[in-house]
Amino acid sequence: MASVSEMYDVTWEEMRDKLRKWREDNHRNSEQIVDVGEELINEHASKLGDDIWIIYEQVMIAALDCSRDDLAWVSSPSDMSSSSEQGTCLQELKRQFPGSQRVKRLAGMRLEALEKYEDASKQYDSILQDDPTNTAARKRKISILKAQGKSAEAIRELNEYLEQFVGDQEAWHELSELYINEHDYGKAAFCLEELMMTNPHNHLYCEQYAEVKYTQGGLENLELSRKYFAQALKLNNRNMRALFGLYMSASHIAASPKVNATVKKANVKYATWATNQINRAYQLAGRGTKENKCSVKAVEEMLESITMS
Amino acid sequence: MSIKLTTQAYCKMLLHAAKYPHCAVNGLLVAEKQKEKKKDSHSTPILCVDCIPLFHGTLALAPMLEVALTLIDTWCKENKYVIAGYYQANERTKDFRPNQFAEKVGARIAENFSEAAMIMVDSTRFTMGCYEPILAIYDHHENKWKCRDCNADCFEDWCEAQKITSALLEGRSYESLIDFDNHLDDLRNDWTNPEINKSVLHLC
Numbered sequence: 001m002a003s004v005s006e007m008y009d010v011t012w013e014e015m016r017d018k019l020r021k022w023r024e025d026n027h028r029n030s031e032q033i034v035d036v037g038e039e040l041i042n043e044h045a046s047k048l049g050d051d052i053w054i055i056y057e058q059v060m061i062a063a064l065d066c067s068r069d070d071l072a073w074v075s076s077p078s079d080m081s082s083s084s085e086q087g088t089c090l091q092e093l094k095r096q097f098p099g100s101q102r103v104k105r106l107a108g109m110r111l112e113a114l115e116k117y118e119d120a121s122k123q124y125d126s127i128l129q130d131d132p133t134n135t136a137a138r139k140r141k142i143s144i145l146k147a148q149g150k151s152a153e154a155i156r157e158l159n160e161y162l163e164q165f166v167g168d169q170e171a172w173h174e175l176s177e178l179y180i181n182e183h184d185y186g187k188a189a190f191c192l193e194e195l196m197m198t199n200p201h202n203h204l205y206c207e208q209y210a211e212v213k214y215t216q217g218g219l220e221n222l223e224l225s226r227k228y229f230a231q232a233l234k235l236n237n238r239n240m241r242a243l244f245g246l247y248m249s250a251s252h253i254a255a256s257p258k259v260n261a262t263v264k265k266a267n268v269k270y271a272t273w274a275t276n277q278i279n280r281a282y283q284l285a286g287r288g289t290k291e292n293k294c295s296v297k298a299v300e301e302m303l304e305s306i307t308m309s
Numbered sequence: 310m311s312i313k314l315t316t317q318a319y320c321k322m323l324l325h326a327a328k329y330p331h332c333a334v335n336g337l338l339v340a341e342k343q344k345e346k347k348k349d350s351h352s353t354p355i356l357c358v359d360c361i362p363l364f365h366g367t368l369a370l371a372p373m374l375e376v377a378l379t380l381i382d383t384w385c386k387e388n389k390y391v392i393a394g395y396y397q398a399n400e401r402t403k404d405f406r407p408n409q410f411a412e413k414v415g416a417r418i419a420e421n422f423s424e425a426a427m428i429m430v431d432s433t434r435f436t437m438g439c440y441e442p443i444l445a446i447y448d449h450h451e452n453k454w455k456c457r458d459c460n461a462d463c464f465e466d467w468c469e470a471q472k473i474t475s476a477l478l479e480g481r482s483y484e485s486l487i488d489f490d491n492h493l494d495d496l497r498n499d500w501t502n503p504e505i506n507k508s509v510l511h512l513c
Binding site: 298 | 330372387400
């Protein structure tokens with residue numbers, strides 16, 4: 001099989017930079033990370049300098065995702081002596097950083113990947129014994145609960161965690177997702193409100209909050225959802241979900257028997273505006289593809305349905 | 310009353326699940342619209358000819374699902390299709406029972422198409438070789454969903470489906486699969502997946 005560098009005509013520096021970008025954006029494209037990272041480690045380890053350690057960590061986690069235990073950890077010591085295989089990430093990290101909590105956590109993650117949840121939990125407990133403030137270990141323990149399907153416990157533990165570490169945005173987001181999966185939209189909204197407070201310019205949180213409110217249903221929540229879809233659009237006028245959401249919420253409000261004529265008129269206006277914007281977006285994107293024509297047609301029908309009512 | 314799947318429909322469902330192994334995924338199945346209702350129409354199985362992958366990640370939110378259903382409904386009318394089923398693969402591998410959300414969407418589809426099916430993907434049996442069908446098909450009877458055995462009979466041509474799905478998985482075709490979420494991220498992404506459809510035809 002051709003190497004990554006051959007297939008995509010990239011240099012090792014470009015591969016290293018790509019890995020960094022994926023790291024910074026927290027992408028979970030594990031197969032790609034393994035492909036690029038494995039080659040980088042095997043062919044260019046000497047050139048990477050100190051970067052190699054963080055790359056080992058990144059590749060190891062990706063390898064766990066892809067069930068590449070051969071890359072994450074070589075099972076028997078005898079395999080090590082024969083080959084020049086350097087892709088045994090965890091062993092290299094253990095050797096370089098003996099006794100490190102960060103490496104211990106990686107060992108725990110490997111146990112999780114092997115579904116040895118009790119052993120993994122013990123691993124994390126030992127980290128927490130030495131360092132009770134180790135957030136990574138606590139979050140891994142909650143992940144184990146999630147993996148075992150113990151949603152109620154995971155939610156409870158995550159709530160306790162957030163009482164202590166109230167600024168952990170990743171945790172708030174995770175909690176909102178757990179609540180959404182349990183159909184507890186009220187509590188999910190609360191988590192997103194926390195995120196919006198600390199990240200007022202993040203259009204994605206605004207838009208997700210609007211989706212949760214819409215799902216909750218009821219006239220008040222619909223109006224709130226419309227406002228937040230509009231806010232998300234203000235922050236990023238290319239957010240299609242916000243645009244579609246604005247259309248959906250406004251047209252539902254306009255169609256509701258509980259609203260007076262003024263409110264209805266206003267919402268028809270918003271929905272019409274949204275439809276025109278959606279139309280425009282599709283025209284800009286479309287190269288006259290068949291599917292696109294259908295989408296444009298659907299949007300035109302949407303426009304007709306509002307103006308008729 | 311029973312549905313059957315074409316290779317293209319089965320393929321795209323599994324490719325969708327393979328593209329996002331760490332997420333829940335869902336989508337719709339479409340069948341050709343029957344022209345007349347024959348007297349014995351309930352004995353001829355409904356053939357689901359295509360699959361539209363919808364979302365990955367957090368599934369249980371309403372607005373984008375409604376948008377998708379609206380747009381796809383229009384597309385169906387243009388192509389003389391009807392939305393005939395809903396599939397879902399849960400986030401946790403071992404969890405392959407339909408949840409409340411799946412039942413809700415399934416019921417909504419059944420309102421427009423009485424023989425709608427709900428399909429759950431069983432990820433524990435998901436292999437590259439695709440040696441057995443990994444679906445659980447549920448039919449709507451008296452407001453309840455009943456599970457039906459899924460075997461080679463549920464496919465138009467199981468051997469072909471098995472061969473082609475396996476080949477596309479090996480070739481990592483799932484990397485280019487577009488679902489509705491990808492479409493919302495960039496409108497140029499085509500959720501009808503013409504390239505993958507071509508690959509399926511090519512291998513037939």
